[in-house]
Amino acid sequence: MLDVTSERATPFSPIYVERHPVTYISPTPHAELIASETNLNWDTMGFSNVPCKATTESIYDPATKKWGAIQVKPNQMVVSVPTHNLYFLGSFEGMKATPIFKDSELVGARLFRPDFHLARLNKGLKSQGMPELTKEAFEATVFRSISENRDSLPPEKYKDAALYIRVDVEPVPDDGKFKANYGPWFGVSGDIKALGYTDALFTYEEKGKRFVAEATSSNMLVLMGEKGKPETYVVIRPKAPGNLNGTSSSSALHLLKENGVPAYESKLPLDVLLGKQSPLEVYSDVGKVRRASEKTQVLAIHMAGTAAGLRTDITGIDFQGIGEEDVFEVKREKLDFDENPLAQVAEQLEQIKNGELPDENGWNKEIFFADYPQLVPDVPVPQTSLLDTVYSYLKTWI
Structure with missing residues (x-):
């Protein structure tokens, strides 16, 4: 995972639009x-x-x-x-x-x-x-x-x-006539691919301190507590100006609370995520909902995509700050399923989506094809090559 400083690119770049x-x-x-x-x-x-x-x-x-x-x-x-x-x-x-x-x-x-x-x-x-x-x-x-x-x-x-x-x-x-900066995803995507990474982490600075925002394609959910003591667990979704809350991460926070696990949006210092700072400060920000100790640490990190759902636990971060000299790795043991409330909620979410578990929150919308007779006859599915896709995109700028 590659950290991207606010000087290089942020997920909150301004866009200027002429009304159409x-x-x-x-x-x-x-x-x-x-x-x-x-x-x-x-x-x-x-x-x-x-x-x-x-x-x-x-x-x-x-x-x-x-x-x-x-x-x-x-x-x-x-x-x-x-x-x-x-x-x-x-x-x-x-x-x-x-x-x-x-x-x-x-x-x-x-x-x-x-x-x-x-x-x-x-x-x-x-x-x-x-x-x-x-x-x-x-x-x-x-x-x-x-x-x-x-x-x-x-x-x-x-x-x-x-x-x-x-x-x-x-x-x-x-x-429609648009004037815009390049979206942050494009520049960052090229950077991380060139360096061998698959995703980037956006951060923002406040009063000289860096905080976690979100990844290029996902919200982040972080489990903190003392290993082996579920009564100390807290889940944090990083809070940042401009974050677009994901369907999966918001639903996961809701289910975690229903399951008895405190789950909040809170500012998350980058140093906490990287293991360079104790999570005690974050616990204080969420109202001391669980007793913290010097053994409190980041136990699991899950990425949540709106359509992709809650992804598996990330057990390591390869950190390389753009414009910085420090490069280091953060590794942690993967929690067993029974120890990880985020993994449990990920499974619970999928079972609600496919109807295996009751939808007690009324989240699912069901449609029945008897109400929507098909209007387009069966035709061969068009096959599009990558070259065609790139050409079609380039035509929008020519």
């Missing part, structure tokens, strides 16, 4: 596991990004201030920029749809916390001067996209698989 009269929304579904009709082997297939059958689209009418009727089209490429609500081409939100079976027949799909996704999306739209997306337009386009691409939902036995749905909202060509 027309905006459209275009959810583009991609299958993490594509349907068996494409002759792919479900038993050996890994993660893949393959276009599905159809795309839905709604165009905003500035005269009526309403989103228009849903148009269903054969799938098309939509260029988007993965920098959360700091996009300079548009704003997007990704979510997963898991299948619902009745007597082994596919009858519908389940979305996890769509209202939370909509709120995140609208935060990005507001920051860019675009009209906010109504709940009706959001649900209509997303539900229709899932229905049209139902053949790409995984078979019943693949409970950990899902259909990935991405909602893109961007200005109609020729009507």
Whole structure:
């Protein structure tokens, strides 16, 4: 994990937008596991990004201030920029749809916390001067996209698989004019790949001290306490100006509290994460909810992606501060599942999403295909090469 100082890049770079009269929304579904009709082997297939059958689209009418009727089209490429609500081409939100079976027949799909996704999306739209997306337009386009691409939902036995749905909202060509810094993700991504890293950690400075913000693609959840003593455990999500709270991390905090584990948003000094400073200060900031001692330490770090869920425990950080000479590694033993409330909540979240556990918080939204007959006939799935993708992206700047 690579630390990125505020001087080089931050996750809060300013974006300047000229208001535009027309905006459209275009959810583009991609299958993490594509349907068996494409002759792919479900038993050996890994993660893949393959276009599905159809795309839905709604165009905003500035005269009526309403989103228009849903148009269903054969799938098309939509260029988007993965920098959360700091996009300079548009704003997007990704979510997963898991299948619902009745007597082994596919009858519908389940979305996890769509209202939370909509709120995140609208935060990005507001920051860019675009009209906010109504709940009706959001649900209509997303539900229709899932229905049209139902053949790409995984078979019943693949409970950990899902259909990935991405909602893109961007200005109609020729009507939107954007001026922006490069999104931080691009420059940082190049840096970390060149150095052999897979992710970067953003920090910010306050009164001469550096604090943790979030990673390039994830929120962070940190378990602290005294090893072997669950009664001392506290979970912290780093608090930083401009952080876009993730669906998974917010849900995990909620479940942790329900499970009796104190879980909070709090400022997290970088030195605490790196083991150079005791977590006692953080315990003080969250109200001394658990007794801390000199044995209190960071026990586990989990990354949480909004659609990806809560990832496995990170047992080491290779630290290399840009512009600094110190380079060192932080290693820790991985906690057993029974000792790690974050690992337990990660499993609990997935079981709620796929219907294995009761949804006591009312987070899931279920849609049934009987209410959404398919409108687009079966057509061959278009195959797009990486070169085509890069060319399509470059055309937006030429």
